[in-house]
Amino acid sequence: MATQMTPVQLRQQIRSGEFVQNTSGLCAGFVQCNVAILPKAWAHEFLQFCQLNPKPCPVIAMAANPGDTFLSEIASDFDIRSDVPKYRIWRNGALVEEVTDITNIWRDDLVTFLLGCSFSFEEALLADGLEVRNISEQKNVPMYNTNIPCKPAGRFNGNMVVSMRPFSPKDAIRMIQICSRFPSVHGAPIHFGDPAAIGIDDINQPDYGDAVTIKQGEVPVFTACGVTPQAAIMSARPEFCITHSPGHMVVSDIPNSKLAIF
Template sequence: MSALSSPSKSPAELRLAIRRGEWRKETSGLAQGYVQVNLVILPAKDASDFHRFCQKNPKPCPLIAVSEVGDPFLPFLGADLDIRSDVPLYRVFRNGELVAEPLDIRDIWRDDLVTFALGCSFTFEHSLIENGIGIRHIEQGRNVPMYRTNVPTSPAGVFQGPLVVTMRPMKAADAIRAIQITSRFPGVHGAPVHIGDPALIGIRDLAQPDYGDAVNINEGELPVFWACGVTPQAALMHARPELCITHAPGHMLLTDLRNNDYSVL
């Protein structure tokens, strides 16, 4: 285990390590007990439509915080948190095309940008583990597998696209328990959106995820699918804003918010 991946490391310590370039990998399993968030950063002229897109699609786009225009700091999410440098890997899109995956975005930050922080399923993984439910991608040291589906989102202005899901294989009894546990976290995707046959939601091959890494599915296990915060990236490819910045899939922003603050029970 890396010293940085130790459960004793606080989100603030991990953000500082990320800012220094000491951690550039996925963040699943880090800062257990604390909320991780997806990021979407847009020019102010596109922010209103995207805000409505999140409101119309709360399952894949659970909105946790929105910044002031041009402000790279979100004190609500954490002390000394800097949106421009505290994510392990970013993605930069121009007119809907991926043009760069930088380690920080300080050199392209603008005073008209608005940051949206969206809930992430990594938040409820800690509760699943505490209840004895294994998380395969963590066990295998991989990024969570993510898939584009044939399930449409509700459009808002120029933003629309397919639902993206994460997948975790489980035995049937664990899947039932996982539904109960994750239902307590509606602010971070909540309960699964589908269990079983992936073809029913338009997924052809679980061994070929659209994002992240494939994981082993053992005999007697079911694929369990949750709405994913990468969904906005699919909508952004349709909207084609002149600039958009996101986290790279699996490389989240670690916050000082507690998972329990987003549990309804």
């Protein structure tokens, strides 16, 4: 199925409701994005939070005006109301619903943020011959809450969320080198080895996504994750907010190569 699908084809399937799965490993070569949509009254503080925490919250695109639904820098046909496989609806900091289309709840005061996603650098890892376990096992990447505090901005604060991919020590070093080329999609990992050192009690019980196999001799490698804003939103408790469901990303027409810094 979908590894050979183009971003346009995938977005068409998402828009029609045909595709509602996670997007890891799909549309190789193109940038994927996390989503946060907030009322205008909260947007400036959220942007400040992202600017202060660029590892977990790298801004790829932002709506020019409240109410904008089309972000042409992502794709000429992109519509934020229908082109995410699954959305989360938040009210007063609580998750109340997951849906596959937000057209009927869209508001003219909403501001869309698209943030870099680690799914983008997975392509570079695969091209270098590294196994990306969540792709080879056809699972959503495992994600964990940590004890690493983010820098607060106004009403937004909270701890970093990380994604995890296991590698042999040799491959982990290569993974760090490769990911360092892509700071706008989280860049180099923030930790590897002992999960307890960053507040993860059970590596086999992720807070989001699916557990993957960690083979004998492998070490878990942890990368800052774009689910971090959801933790900040839960703390800030805006009266209304929309995010992506973890692993269910915007797939853009932007080539990953445009994000590499060397």
